[in-house]
Amino acid sequence: NNFYHNVFAFSAPILLCLYYFFPVCKIEVPERLTVSHEALIKTGLADRCISVPVREATDADILLVHSEEYLEAVKKTPYMTLEDLQEFTLQYGDVYFHPNIYHCAKLAAGAALQLVDSVMTGKVRNGMALVRPPGHHSMRSAASGFCVFNNVAIAAQYAKQQYGVKRVLIVDWDVHHGQGVQYCFEDDPSVLYFSWHRYEHQKFWPQLKESDYNSVGKEKGAGFNINVPWNKVGMKNSDYLSVFCHILLPVAYEFSPDLVLVCAGFDSAIGDPEGEMCASPDIFAHLTHLLMNLAGGKLCAVLEGGYNLTSLPQSVCQTVQTLLGDPAPRPANLDGPCESALESLHCVRSAHRQYWSCLKHMTFIFTASSNNSLLLSPAELPTSDVTTKRIKLAEEEEDKLKKVEEEKNAEEEVWPEPPKRVAPAVRTALVLPNDVACPDGCKHVNTSQVCLLVLLQGCSDVSGFAQAVLGLLLPLGYEYDPSLVLLARTPDSGLCDSVWQQLTGLLQGIAQGHTLVLMQVRRRRRGGSISVYLLLHFWGGLDRWQVF
Ligand SMILES: NCCCNCCCCCC(=O)CS
Numbered sequence: 367n368n369f370y371h372n373v374f375a376f377s378a379p380i381l382l383c384l385y386y387f388f389p390v391c392k393i394e395v396p397e398r399l400t401v402s403h404e405a406l407i408k409t410g411l412a413d414r415c416i417s418v419p420v421r422e423a424t425d426a427d428i429l430l431v432h433s434e435e436y437l438e439a440v441k442k443t444p445y446m447t448l449e450d451l452q453e454f455t456l457q458y459g460d461v462y463f464h465p466n467i468y469h470c471a472k473l474a475a476g477a478a479l480q481l482v483d484s485v486m487t488g489k490v491r492n493g494m495a496l497v498r499p500p501g502h503h504s505m506r507s508a509a510s511g512f513c514v515f516n517n518v519a520i521a522a523q524y525a526k527q528q529y530g531v532k533r534v535l536i537v538d539w540d541v542h543h544g545q546g547v548q549y550c551f552e553d554d555p556s557v558l559y560f561s562w563h564r565y566e567h568q569k570f571w572p573q574l575k576e577s578d579y580n581s582v583g584k585e586k587g588a589g590f591n592i593n594v595p596w597n598k599v600g601m602k603n604s605d606y607l608s609v610f611c612h613i614l615l616p617v618a619y620e621f622s623p624d625l626v627l628v629c630a631g632f633d634s635a636i637g638d639p640e641g642e643m644c645a646s647p648d649i650f651a652h653l654t655h656l657l658m659n660l661a662g663g664k665l666c667a668v669l670e671g672g673y674n675l676t677s678l679p680q681s682v683c684q685t686v687q688t689l690l691g692d693p694a695p696r697p698a699n700l701d702g703p704c705e706s707a708l709e710s711l712h713c714v715r716s717a718h719r720q721y722w723s724c725l726k727h728m729t730f731i732f733t734a735s736s737n738n739s740l741l742l743s744p745a746e747l748p749t750s751d752v753t754t755k756r757i758k759l760a761e762e763e764e765d766k767l768k769k770v771e772e773e774k775n776a777e778e779e780v781w782p783e784p785p786k787r788v789a790p791a792v793r794t795a796l797v798l799p800n801d802v803a804c805p806d807g808c809k810h811v812n813t814s815q816v817c818l819l820v821l822l823q824g825c826s827d828v829s830g831f832a833q834a835v836l837g838l839l840l841p842l843g844y845e846y847d848p849s850l851v852l853l854a855r856t857p858d859s860g861l862c863d864s865v866w867q868q869l870t871g872l873l874q875g876i877a878q879g880h881t882l883v884l885m886q887v888r889r890r891r892r893g894g895s896i897s898v899y900l901l902l903h904f905w906g907g908l909d910r911w912q913v914f
Pocket residue numbers: 460500503511512540542571631633640670671672
């Protein structure tokens with residue numbers, strides 16, 4: 367005991383001065399991964415996943431995005447003295463170098479590549495890589511914002527190179543702008559980068575003009591970079607869902623990616639010290655679900671930020687449980703997007719309408735009174751001077767409300783535990799006419815789940831689908847929040863099989879997945895119909911179907 371006393375007494379002053387000279391990051395801490403992993407184990411979700419071994423990214427992997435000189439410089443950090451390390455760190459913004467971070471950064475990037483391999487080879491349908499350090503801020507020759515190598519950007523280039531992937535969608539729901547990803551692909555039409563981020567008219571870190579909605583990409587990449595700036599804190603579930611329904615999903619369907627990568631940062635959840643947003647952890651179940659219908663379900667989520675050690679594990683579990691196919695919980699208190707979110711939404715749509723046909727036709731007005739619905743009323747888009755005037759108004763209002771905001775945030779944020787999401791062992795019932803052969807792998811049981819919703823007619827092409835389903839049916843369905851969904855299809859509905867398949871997939875995000883499909887099927891030689899088999903296949907295989 368005496369020995370330890372002396373050791374501590376002697377070493378304390380040294381440690382203190384080290385901390386003084388070499389700051390330690392207070393929020394990007396190891397506990398982020400341990401609490402997330404523990405939550406996955408405690409909830410039983412880890413047991414339902416396979417764990418993929420990590421590997422170090424090779425030089426060749428890293429050089430897909432970063433320059434030789436940057437890689438060579440980072441390679442030297444394990445051998446640097448503390449002074450050299452501090453010197454090295456000072457040349458970058460908001461990043462912390464440690465003798466072991468080069469190894470960790472290679473593991474983080476390597477983990478993302480292992481996940482891409484597992485998904486692209488069909489070993490798994492989708493997955494999530496829980497990694498540190500994050501990646502989306504790091505640039506070709508610079509570290510930034512806790513990031514050393516750009517894990518997701520490397521994953522996108524790797525998927526194109528190794529698997530001939532033609533189109534990659536990167537969705538960055540982290541609360542910070544992944545400028546590193548934007549710079550990497552801004553002239554590349556094969557990678558569509560979508561990011562929303564706290565911006566506050568360029569007042570929030572990293573305070574870049576190019577994080578605003580009018581950075582749409584360059585040259586051949588024009589239109590393939592979508593920035594949604596949040597000019598206020600406190601964004602909620604409705605704001606996130608509105609942007610998905612009215613911007614991301616229509617464009618994503620038109621882009622039709624072969625692979626979806628998610629910069630899955632959870633600092634956009636409630637309680638996070640960086641984001642100061644108010645979206646509840648269960649919203650990530652809906653965001654994940656809505657993306658899972660793209661690219662044949664091939665989705666790789668890679669952890670970026672997320673610093674509240676309560677909402678981070680909850681958000682990770684909501685995401686993983688949805689990746690496993692469990693129905694999303696009923697979304698909490700959808701009361702329509704706020705004025706500031708609507709403003710951003712309209713600015714983004716007007717900046718991109720020239721690039722995407724799904725945005726051309728849908729015109730919306732920025733309603734003077736705060737819109738209290740996920741739906742947007744159609745009319746002319748605001749011209750830029752209207753937007754500027756409104757931004758000024760917003761700023762004046764904001765300065766007035768700033769104090770209120772600070773008082774509110776001063777109190778510790780609290781939110782309810784995400785609701786339990788129980789999925790019955792056998793998930794889907796299939797009602798078949800007596801003389802139709804029951805597809806093999808089904809079994810006759812007589813329990814039932816029934817549902818209610820009217821299906822729109824005739825949206826067979828993408829823009830029709832985008833308008834009718836993504837811009838109307840989905841937001842309406844979320845807002846209406848039915849406990850039952852009924853999908854009816856008659857042979858003359860004009861819905862092609864792939865649209866029908868997407869429709870049934872998307873609408874499972876509503877009513878906790880309680881869905882009944884009524885199909886008047888055309889006869890085929892072998893009985894049954896292509897649509898039925900398609901549906902069976904799409905809905906996670908035959909083994910979960912109950913046949914009446
Ligand atoms: N220099 C004034 C304070 C700046 N804070 C920067 C925080 C960087 C956060 C990066 C991150 O969360 C990755 S997802």
